[in-house]
Amino acid sequence: MTKIRLGFIGVGGIATGRHIPTFRTFDEVEIAAVHDVDIKRAEKVAEELGIPGVFAEIEDMYPHVDAIVICTPNKFHAELSIDAMDNGKHVLCEKPMAMTTEECNAMIEAEKRNGVRLHIAYHYRYMKEAIASKKVIERGMIGDPLVVRVRGLRRRKVPGWGVFTNYDLQGGGALIDYGCHLLDMAMYLMGDVKPVEVSSTTYNHLSRTNTVNEWGHFNRDTFEVEDHVSAFIRFNNGATMLFETSWAANIPEDENHISISGTKAGLDVFNMQVNQADEDLMTTMRIDYIKVDETFSRLQAEDFISAVKYGTPLTVASEEAKEVSKIIEAIYLSSKEQRSIRL
């Protein structure tokens, strides 16, 4: 394979704002084709960005590409990924992996039976804070992660564009759109753990009130999804996670927070510091610099290119992305049925 020919399915915000501009900077990639149910949008994007192929039917696009990037609403992730893999294409699919664990399992089966690579775009794993934290943990500096606190909170920022408040197309709100990134990042740092029990409550109260929203306008009458989630998650190794996410919290400012209390020391991921204690001293070690030469978008793209070209392992394994979806599904079910869910 000289160049990897990429085809895009869905060319809205994330395709044109992140993936196309990023992949275009790689010599070994050609953005060969686009498809969108909105064919006028596909034509416009192709014309503006000089992409040679525009296809109204996905099956007509397959012969012209080696890999597919799926950037549609969540509802279509599973069916489109499986179809592409069954046509022998590698797939980079936007997050979340799918709407349900069952769909994730079907995607993993398609990946295996076709011998292709399936990458889910959990890009927080490529941030410098994630890279530094992974090194701290793998070097044994905090011991085994035990108690994990995760907060992904935005102050009054419900996405006022696209279909983010549409339950049928997205399967949920703040959690499946935004909180899932922090959940994924925290689980990545925790290592090989599996969730065993989830208890949660979801809310959709704050965004229905007539208050200011910083990210454009959304229709409160058709707002079908949660804006706030709090959850408690137990893992198979005895570790636990306190998790909270919101699009529209009344807090002083937005907050991305992950802190991990390990058996030896504590790690604050976004402040990048390790808190430790011995017999008579408490110390804090700040991580001042981490050598990362690329943006997270480029690192994510590089990971996919390398997996397709050389068969290297992906930083986001599909099995791991499935565990995130499993928790998301359990959080929604726990809240709906007002009980803990055993997994």
Ligand SMILES: NC(=O)c1ccc[n+]([C@@H]2O[C@H](COP(=O)([O-])OP(=O)(O)OC[C@H]3O[C@@H](n4cnc5c(N)ncnc54)[C@H](O)[C@@H]3O)[C@@H](O)[C@H]2O)c1
């Ligand atoms: N990684 C991130 O940080 C991040 C950020 C934003 C969005 N996303 C994810 O990316 C996906 C798309 O989000 P977006 O913001 O680009 O949305 P968008 O609404 O801007 O674009 C979606 C595009 O998909 C097209 N589409 C809809 N159904 C389709 C189908 N069945 N087949 C082909 N095309 C179809 C729409 O016409 C539209 O052009 C979502 O899954 C979202 O969760 C991820």
